[in-house]
Amino acid sequence: xxxxxxxxxxxxxxxxxxxxxxxxxxxxxxxxxxxxxxxxxxxxxxxxxxxxxxxxxxxxxxxxxxxxxxxxxxxxxxxxxxxxxxxxxxxxxxxxxxxxxxxxxxxxxxxxxxxxxxxxxxxxxxxxxxxxxxxxxxxxxxxxxxxxxxxxxxxxxxxxxxxxxxxxxxxxxxxxxxxxxxxxxxxxxxxxxxxxxxxxxxxxxxxxxxxxxxxxxxxxxxxxxxxxxxxxxxxxxxxxxxxxxxxxxxxxxxxxxx
Ligand code: NAD
Numbered sequence: 100x101x102x103x104x105x106x107x108x109x110x111x112x113x114x115x116x117x118x119x120x121x122x123x124x125x126x127x128x129x130x131x132x133x134x135x136x137x138x139x140x141x142x143x144x145x146x147x148x149x150x151x152x153x154x155x156x157x158x159x160x161x162x163x164x165x166x167x168x169x170x171x172x173x174x175x176x177x178x179x180x181x182x183x184x185x186x187x188x189x190x191x192x193x194x195x196x197x198x199x200x201x202x203x204x205x206x207x208x209x210x211x212x213x214x215x216x217x218x219x220x221x222x223x224x225x226x227x228x229x230x231x232x233x234x235x236x237x238x239x240x241x242x243x244x245x246x247x248x249x250x251x252x253x254x255x256x257x258x259x260x261x262x263x264x265x266x267x268x269x270x271x272x273x274x275x276x277x278x279x280x281x282x283x284x285x286x287x288x289x290x291x292x293x294x295x296x297x298x299x300x301x302x303x304x305x306x307x308x309x310x311x312x313x314x315x316x317x318x319x320x321x322x323x324x325x326x327x328x329x330x331x332x333x334x335x336x337x338x339x340x341x342x343x344x345x346x347x348x349x350x351x352x353x354x355x356x357x
Pocket of ligand 1: 248299
């Protein structure tokens with residue numbers, strides 16, 4: 100069994116997920132990360148994570164597919180013999196970004212499956228494995244972190260399905276925080292604001308303009324490392340007397356200003 104704590108970060112091969120993996124590796128975590136790409140396409144990500152000192156492992160697994168979720172946990176069990184933390188990071192935006200007067204069910208179903216059903220049932224698997232380990236006396240640094248979005252608070256009428264999934268993650272966080280409290284497993288939600296990744300690459304100019312016009316209190320794009328540092332803080336147990344809590348990493352975007 101690994102002597103270092105082990106984290107599973109879904110969608111950890113790029114963007115915010117990679118920022119999280121790097122921050123955890125820098126603090127001595129072994130990091131397993133999942134994604135949709137072939138293993139040959141994530142060698143650079145693996146190297147970047149391992150440069151920080153920790154051991155890293157890639158698992159090709161679609162978070163919306165039940166068999167893939169089970170296999171991800173099984174692979175961690177056989178590779179490391181333990182799982183301390185799950186970071187539900189993988190997510191997709193609305194397919195086509197269509198106005199809600201016209202948006203179709205295909206995007207709705209896909210976004211729900213990846214952003215909400217996946218995290219719900221992966222948390223169920225991870226939590227059961229964590230509890231099983233605790234009952235055999237393993238001293239875990241147990242924790243679950245859900246990466247939702249400022250879109251839980253801000254509507255975008257061309258991304259209705261996405262906003263719905265991110266708002267529901269707040270309830271998902273409270274449900275699991277409540278259920279896992281008796282085992283001492285805290286569950287947190289992080290709401291990133293505008294973070295510079297592939298997901299936001301298509302709308303860079305729009306947000307550049309909005310930032311220049313005063314959208315944010317801290318007038319700059321967020322970087323994946325900004326979210327990574329927040330996850331590392333929670334993973335260290337720095338907020339040990341807190342669970343079901345939401346952290347906004349958004350440059351003050353959520354503050355309602357006149
Ligand atoms: P990204 O598109 O750059 O990366 C997403 C990652 O998730 C990729 O590695 C991708 O392979 C993986 N992924 C997608 N579908 C998957 C699936 N079905 N199974 C497993 N992995 C899958 O996006 P990002 O900007 O890094 O976003 C990461 C998370 O942060 C998402 O949940 C997103 O909603 C959230 N978020 C992003 C921003 C932002 O401004 N970028 C803001 C708020 C919240």
